[in-house]
Amino acid sequence: MTAIIAGRYLVSSGGFAWLSARRHPHIHVGRGEQIRREIAWSLASAVVYGLPAGIVAWGWQAQGWTLIYDDLHAYPSWYGPVSVLAFLIAHDAWFYWTHRWMHRPTPFRIAHAVHHASRPPTAWAAMSFHPIEALTGAVVIPALVFMIPIHWGALLVVLGIMTLMGVTNHMGWEMFPRRLIDGPIGRWLITASHHQQHHRQYRCNYGLYFRFWDRLCRTDHGLGRFDHDRHAGAGTLSSLGDGHAER
Numbered sequence: 001m002t003a004i005i006a007g008r009y010l011v012s013s014g015g016f017a018w019l020s021a022r023r024h025p026h027i028h029v030g031r032g033e034q035i036r037r038e039i040a041w042s043l044a045s046a047v048v049y050g051l052p053a054g055i056v057a058w059g060w061q062a063q064g065w066t067l068i069y070d071d072l073h074a075y076p077s078w079y080g081p082v083s084v085l086a087f088l089i090a091h092d093a094w095f096y097w098t099h100r101w102m103h104r105p106t107p108f109r110i111a112h113a114v115h116h117a118s119r120p121p122t123a124w125a126a127m128s129f130h131p132i133e134a135l136t137g138a139v140v141i142p143a144l145v146f147m148i149p150i151h152w153g154a155l156l157v158v159l160g161i162m163t164l165m166g167v168t169n170h171m172g173w174e175m176f177p178r179r180l181i182d183g184p185i186g187r188w189l190i191t192a193s194h195h196q197q198h199h200r201q202y203r204c205n206y207g208l209y210f211r212f213w214d215r216l217c218r219t220d221h222g223l224g225r226f227d228h229d230r231h232a233g234a235g236t237l238s239s240l241g242d243g244h245a246e247r
């Protein structure tokens with residue numbers, strides 16, 4: 001399982017890193033050392049992620065554990081998308097609160113500082129976590145498959161969204177059209193413009209997929225705009241106050 005997770009990371013982060021370098025040629029310049037560090041921590045995280053995932057996958061296949069099902073007709077057709085949404089909402093809530101906790105001084109110093117050592121992060125930082133933080137992330141999906149029934153195909157969709165957003169939220173540019181980001185969808189969904197603001201300001205924008213918890217707890221500091229959205233160049237995020245702040 002660790003090998004699958006490491007392979008998935010190398011393909012997804014590598015693919016988007018390549019795309020990033022093509023779209024914004026300066027984005028990785030002078031950051032070889034940071035990228036090497038991001039890859040090393042991410043591969044270590046793959047080991048941590050692999051353990052609970054491997055145990056649960058074995059239990060599912062060999063012992064009939066979990067609520068994962070393979071009969072498409074076991075639940076009504078509307079249940080498929082609902083189960084995906086339920087997983088994302090539950091994961092998002094877990095991430096928001098553990099992430100906020102990790103910004104307390106001691107857990108930050110011991111664990112979460114590893115993730116924030118990337119300033120700004122690259123696509124390679126998707127799993128760049130200290131093993132303690134990786135463990136808090138590694139248990140979520142393996143725990144949820146015991147609580148929420150889900151078809152294995154829907155579970156693959158969840159894992160696909162998790163991987164895609166984990167990588168693209170760190171890659172240093174916004175892949176979604178500005179119209180979508182600045183519209184009603186962008187008010188509730190988290191993309192790179194939102195998460196990079198977290199990497200810039202630290203004490204805000206803690207969410208993973210949705211802005212719900214950040215808005216409710218008043219930790220949402222709005223979206224930033226990448227400098228190269230306006231002109232080619234550095235992969236930094238411009239400051240607030242450009243009309244894309246708190247809304």
Ligand SMILES: [Zn+2]
Pocket residue numbers: 115121170195199
């Ligand atoms: Zn991050």
Ligand SMILES: [Zn+2]
Pocket residue numbers: 099103112116198202
């Ligand atoms: Zn953080």
